[in-house]
Amino acid sequence: MKQHFTTLPLNKINRRRFLRTLGVVSASLPLGLSTEVLAKTSNSNIRNHEFLISAQGNDNEHYGLGWIDPSIPFSRNLTSGFRGHGVAQHPHQPERIIMMARRPGQCGIEMALPNGHLRERFSNQENREFQGHACFSGDGKILFTSEMDATNGEGKIGRRDAETFAWLGEFDSYGIEPHELKLMPDGITLVIANGGLLTDTTDGRTTTNLESMNSSLVYINSLTGELIERHKLAESKASIRHLDVATDGSVAISMQVQRQALTHQEPIALTAIHRQGQEIVLLDAPETLLLNLQDYIGSVVVHNKERIAAFTSPRGNLALFWHCDTYQLLGYHAFHDVCGITVSHDQRSFILSNSNGELRYIDALTLQEQKQRRFEFNAMQWDNHLLSVALPTENNS
Secondary structure (H helix, E strand, O other): OEEEEEEOOOOOOOOOOOOOOOOOEEEEEOOOHHHHHHHHHOOOOOOOOOEEEEEOOOOOOOOOOEEEEEEEEEEEEEOOOEEEEEEEOOOOOOOOOEEEEEOOOOEEEEEEEOOOEEEEEOOOOEEEEEEEEEEEEEOEEEEEEEEEOOOEEEEEEEEEEEOOOOOEEEEEEEOOEEEEEEEEOOEEEEEEEEOOEOOOOOOOOOOOOOOOOOOEEEEOOOOOEEEEEEEEEEEEEEEEEEEEEOOOOEEEEOOOOOOOHHHOOOOOOOOOEEEOOOEEEEEOOOOHHHOOOOOOOOOEEEEEOOEEEEEEEOOEEEEEEOOOOOOOEEEEOOOOOEEEEEEOOOOOOEEEEOOEEEEEEOOOOOOEHHHHHHEOOOOOOOOOEEEEEEEOOOOOO
């Protein structure tokens, strides 16, 4: 069993600089990359490359959907005009990438790789607010979006035509403030993290229902909207917000605790594993480590081959790794303001991102950092979530 409890240095390596801007799509490359290499890259077949994709930016002028080819490395950004949050990939047309907005959740866009052109922009329905995440149906024909009724806070799952983005209707999320949602391996069931929080509409952040907050993990039938299962945590002030689904149906979930509503200062578990028909299993960690997380987990991903659930805490400046079956804490990695996390396309690494535009690779077998693969993209301020996408190879013969 792997056990690697490491805290690695946070020294900043300024190896990547960005110099180019090309209209709405800005492109940049590290200093020292020659124009000859750039010319070869632009003329070569890059559709067999892995892309790393994330919402990025820290103001209205720079908000966008950023992506890089880490093999060069080379980055570009499609400006969006709104702060993005979650990203999703079409299951059968891998070049199609969706980014959703939140706070305010009024827009979504679709970008087409590898060129990064804006394929479509769509908006929320009246009295509905996007909650930052979306996923596709198994056949790729429907886009499901987490939404909230702006008049009463009730959670809704919007249904849109995945080609035209025409609104097709909605289901209840059977909770308040649905956030991340994913399709289960059966291709029919949706699992939804209902955060349970209501916020002040003037700033989108101040919680107004701390006493009555009601978070839940919900499974619904994506064809009928029927409730299948609903589960709650013993700690009522823990908000379930993000999740990922393993190929065997195990769901890794992460929480954010509303400490101001508690009457104690005891550490609370922020990560868990759930399997349908069973109770939620909280993942244990040393008390000092839990306290260091400051009640906040920002993202989660499951490595299916290694059976590892990986979580990030930007407040705690940590990425943490648990085994999905034994529930054992395997290790952690210190990284300033880390939040984005994904599994590389070759399954060999976890990839981490932070708001400084930095990327780090963690070996999936040893859980040790591959320090030679540190990158910093100074023009990027990665948002909460990171996605690895590999496009199929074109036949140039």
